[in-house]
Amino acid sequence: MWSGRQGRLRPVGCVVEELRCRRREREAALRKARREQQLISKRLLRDDASEEAEGGCVAMILGETEIQHFLRLAQQGTEEKERERALVSLRRGLQHPETQQTFIWLEGSMRTLVGLLTSNQALLQLEAARCLHELSHSEQSAVAEACLPATSYLLTYLSGHSSDFISPHLTVLEALGYALSQLLQVKEAPEMIIPSVLGSTLPEHILRLLQPGPKLNLGVAVEFAWCLHYIICSQVDNTLLISHGGLSTLGLLLLDMAGAVQRTEDTGLELLACPVLRCLSNLLTEAAMEVVGGQNQLEDERVVAALFILLQFFLQKQPSLLPEGLWLLNNLTANSPSFCTSLLSMDLIEPLLQLLPVSNVVSILVLTVLCNVAEKGPAYCQRLWPGPLLSCLIGTLAFPDIEVVGQSLELLQLLFLYQPEAAKDFLQQSGLQVLERHQEEAQLQDRVHALQQTALHQ
Amino acid sequence: MQLPPALHSRLAGGPGAAEPLPVERDPAAGAPPFRFAARRVRFPREHEFFEDGDVLRHLYLQDVLTQVTEAPERPRVPEFTCQVAGCCQVFDSLEDYEHHYHTLHRNVCSFCRRAFPSVHLLDVHILEWHDSLFQILSERQDMYQCLVEGCAEKFKTSKDRKDHLVRCHLYPADFRFDKPKKSRGPATPGAAVRASAEAPRDDGEQSGGDAMEVCSEHAASLPEPVGKRRTSSHRIPSTICFGQGASRGFKSTKKKKGHQ
Numbered sequence: 001m002w003s004g005r006q007g008r009l010r011p012v013g014c015v016v017e018e019l020r021c022r023r024r025e026r027e028a029a030l031r032k033a034r035r036e037q038q039l040i041s042k043r044l045l046r047d048d049a050s051e052e053a054e055g056g057c058v059a060m061i062l063g064e065t066e067i068q069h070f071l072r073l074a075q076q077g078t079e080e081k082e083r084e085r086a087l088v089s090l091r092r093g094l095q096h097p098e099t100q101q102t103f104i105w106l107e108g109s110m111r112t113l114v115g116l117l118t119s120n121q122a123l124l125q126l127e128a129a130r131c132l133h134e135l136s137h138s139e140q141s142a143v144a145e146a147c148l149p150a151t152s153y154l155l156t157y158l159s160g161h162s163s164d165f166i167s168p169h170l171t172v173l174e175a176l177g178y179a180l181s182q183l184l185q186v187k188e189a190p191e192m193i194i195p196s197v198l199g200s201t202l203p204e205h206i207l208r209l210l211q212p213g214p215k216l217n218l219g220v221a222v223e224f225a226w227c228l229h230y231i232i233c234s235q236v237d238n239t240l241l242i243s244h245g246g247l248s249t250l251g252l253l254l255l256d257m258a259g260a261v262q263r264t265e266d267t268g269l270e271l272l273a274c275p276v277l278r279c280l281s282n283l284l285t286e287a288a289m290e291v292v293g294g295q296n297q298l299e300d301e302r303v304v305a306a307l308f309i310l311l312q313f314f315l316q317k318q319p320s321l322l323p324e325g326l327w328l329l330n331n332l333t334a335n336s337p338s339f340c341t342s343l344l345s346m347d348l349i350e351p352l353l354q355l356l357p358v359s360n361v362v363s364i365l366v367l368t369v370l371c372n373v374a375e376k377g378p379a380y381c382q383r384l385w386p387g388p389l390l391s392c393l394i395g396t397l398a399f400p401d402i403e404v405v406g407q408s409l410e411l412l413q414l415l416f417l418y419q420p421e422a423a424k425d426f427l428q429q430s431g432l433q434v435l436e437r438h439q440e441e442a443q444l445q446d447r448v449h450a451l452q453q454t455a456l457h458q
Numbered sequence: 459m460q461l462p463p464a465l466h467s468r469l470a471g472g473p474g475a476a477e478p479l480p481v482e483r484d485p486a487a488g489a490p491p492f493r494f495a496a497r498r499v500r501f502p503r504e505h506e507f508f509e510d511g512d513v514l515r516h517l518y519l520q521d522v523l524t525q526v527t528e529a530p531e532r533p534r535v536p537e538f539t540c541q542v543a544g545c546c547q548v549f550d551s552l553e554d555y556e557h558h559y560h561t562l563h564r565n566v567c568s569f570c571r572r573a574f575p576s577v578h579l580l581d582v583h584i585l586e587w588h589d590s591l592f593q594i595l596s597e598r599q600d601m602y603q604c605l606v607e608g609c610a611e612k613f614k615t616s617k618d619r620k621d622h623l624v625r626c627h628l629y630p631a632d633f634r635f636d637k638p639k640k641s642r643g644p645a646t647p648g649a650a651v652r653a654s655a656e657a658p659r660d661d662g663e664q665s666g667g668d669a670m671e672v673c674s675e676h677a678a679s680l681p682e683p684v685g686k687r688r689t690s691s692h693r694i695p696s697t698i699c700f701g702q703g704a705s706r707g708f709k710s711t712k713k714k715k716g717h718q
Contacts, residue, residue, distance in 0.1 A: 026520065030513045035506070122557035153629045156606050169557075178519075201606060201627055226515065233503045258469055271518055274511040278501075285500040300473040305465050312459045320510035327499065327507070334496040337478035345476055347462040354459045372496045377482035410494040417484055446491035 062093035067103055071112045074128075080121065087116070087127035094134035103135070104146035114150045117172060118157050129175035136179035144183040144193055151180055155205040170217050173209075177223025184230035194236045203231075203241055207249045210276075212256030218268060221253075225275035232279050238286045247298045250280050258306035261313045270318040273310055277324045284331040301342040304332065308348055315355070322358060326365035333372040340373045344383045349373075353392045360401040367396065367407040374414035381418035390415070390425055397434045402443055409447040416454045423458045431455065579605065586616075 062070070070093075073086035093099040103109050116128035135147055158173045183193060197203070209224045210216075228246075232238055253276055260266050284298065307329055314321045333339045343349060352370065356363050370389070373380050393415075396408045416423045426432075435452055438444045488494040501507050540547045540555065542563045549555040562573045565580040569588045574580040582605065585592050595601055600612040602619040606627050613619040623629040 023517070026517060027513055030516050031509060034509055034512055120558060120562055122554045125557070152627050156627070169560075201609070230503065233501065235500075235502070255469065262466060262469070270514065274514065278508070278511070282500050285498045299475040301476050302469055302471070302473060305469045308461055308465060309469065312461055315459050318514070320514065323507065324511055327501075331498040334498045337481050338475045341476040341478045344479070346465060346468060348465075351459050351461055371494050375483065375487055375494065375496050377480070377484075379479040379482065383479075410488070410492055413492045414487055414494070417487055450491055 060093060061096045062090070062099045062102065064102055064106055066093070067099070067106055067109065071109060074116060074124065075112055080123065083121075084123050084127055087124065087131060091127065091131045091134055094131055095137075097138060097140065100135055100138045100143050101140070104143050110146055110150060114154060117150075117154055117176075125169075125172050129172045132179045133175050136182035141186050141188045141192055144186045144189070147179060147183060148193065148196065151176065152200050152202055152205070155202070155209075170220060174217075174219045174223055177209075177220060177227060181223055181226045181230060184227055184234075189230070190234040190236055194231055194234050197231065198237050198240055203244050203246075207241075207244055207246060210249055210253055212253050216253075216256070218272060222268075222271045222275070225272055225279065229275040229278045229282075232282045238283055242283060242286060247280070247283055250276055250283070251298050251300060251303050254280065254310070255302055255306045258309040261309050266313060266317075270314065270321055273314075274321055274324060277310075277321075277328050281324075281328045281331045284328075298332070299338065301339065301346070304329075304339055304342045304348070305346060307332075308351060311355070312351075315358070319358060322355065323361050323365055326355075326362065326369065329369050330365060330372065333369055337376055340376055340380060343369075343373060344380065349384065350388060353388055356392060356396060360399070360404055363396060363399065363401070363404045364407050367404070367411055371407070371411050371414060374411060374418065378418040381415055381422075385415060385419050385422040385425070390422060391429060394426070394429055394431050394434055397431070398437070402441065405438060405441075405444060406447070409444065409451060412451055413447070413454075416451065420458060423455045427455055427458075 067090065070086040070090040074083045074090065077083040077086060094103060113128055113131060116124050117132065119125045119128065132147065135143055138144065154172075154176055158169055158176065183189070184197070186193060206224045206228055210221055210228070228241075232241065257266075257269055257273055257276070260269055280298075307325060311322060311325045311329075314325055333343065343352075349370070352366055355366050370384070374384060393408050393412060396404055399405060399408075412426070416426075432452065432455060435448050435455075438448050441448075535550060535552060537548050537550050538555075540549070540558065540563075542559075545563070547558055549558065565574040565577050566572070567574070567580060567583055567588070569584070572583065574583060582603065586602065592601060596614075600614050602613040602616050604611040604613075604619060604622060604627075606623070609627070611619075611622055611626075613622060620629075
């Protein structure tokens, strides 16, 4: 992202362990901030970034005259360096909310910036993108609304290069995506910004930028996938996105990502996978999905195959994303006999069981997916037992977490109901003794008791 | 996590859904004291379920932003000149040159030398400017297509199209529309002031805003019969053009080398 990144030199004397430690600290700070509902990336990032980068040099607030001066220089200066410097000065000033306000209320300023964003001079284009980037950090919805109309136009211009993207255009496109993602997180976004976004051609542009293929650029896709996530999870009008083929595009993208993992071209893939999984999972909950056989449905079992390839990738590279992947698996299988059958026919039960030890959250989700399969009836349970499932369940019954045990009890009930012989096997594997451990636990005892009865009366 | 080998080949295969096994539920399933019901779950934005993924995203952004706020050093090369005939732009970085070439020389109209940001826009330009059949047909039917790919609207005049772009696609309301192409012939009355104001401020490459050049409306300024439009269209263009000006090459810039 942002071009020059690869060429950046690490500061001398930076030790790997120091980096890891710093990263842990940053992670802890981010978690704390999120829990306190303070995780507004722009603000936090601003504080960190400006300290490190500016090195104590404080940018000044710019007034109308100064802004006009810099814009004029940038647009009409004779020397390229001079034009660039003008934009840098403007950008620095735009770090201040006051400058941002002044800027957006100044007539013609946004228009000029948009013009510079489409400049045929790469440096100006990049610097203008950084200005847009600063504006996108604003927490004031007025700024967001001022930036928004430019987006459709810019996307047309930038997307017009689809046949051969060159790097400054990609960088600007990425910056645009990032700016949009920030704007979509403004507090009033669901009421004020997202409706107009949905009413424009932006959704189609965004989906087009997420279409898999040789032209897909990871940095660009990541930013626009996050945009889509913020739109979808705000629940304004997801049916519209489905009607634009959102499910199909995202499904194909999932397949594409799994392919990338298979080819081990997966650097940074988790950054794209995360928002895509979220978008798919949330879209699947829309009422439109209840229409059986509807053309906007997601029914291709390759999606399940792709998801498992990604789960394996997460297990190795980014275990914290396993819950999100399993959430999608739940939403795929909950109401779908077809996908449940796919899990069985593609032999995916055992790989799923291998995830049980990862964490409590993961265990619960795995057990929930297995319940989704089991609750469909005897034909499904016959494929669950005989098999490794039962001994795994006896294992999870011994977990210290109440919710994991609770979910195990639910699965056991289904298994005993639809595959009574499994109860005998359960007894033979000393399952009763494990059940007994939970007899006194308030949240579990009723179910434990019921299962004991069932098992004993086989 | 061991995945069955057949999984990888399934991914490579064609789309398809599994024929579902028969579903047969017993009312006792999930009945009290049990409570399981298969259901899809949705999470709103602030839900704690998203914490890990959000943290990952923000860590990535933090890394990136420390580099954005400092403009990175770009590799420089010895100065070289653009080799396209008539262009004397000089560069000291391959990235700049690539951008320049792509924006100004890539999608160039062979009739009038205007450059366009994309093949699509070049095609539209050729159709509307250099195709006499277009002119004839446009007298009878709506021929000016919307420039946004995916929008099927067509219009009687380029002004109508421009209004549509502004209204429906949120294009900037008056972006560049009063800036004429740098023509050598007599300018339209509306354009005269602008043209002369700009002549001294030159650039062999135009300034940022020119990337979307919208030329003055012929129909608005000179009430000529439609049939005559074709012959004068080179000097008094009447359509929105996303192109760079056609006349370039001998304008002086700081970067020019050797040609005076």
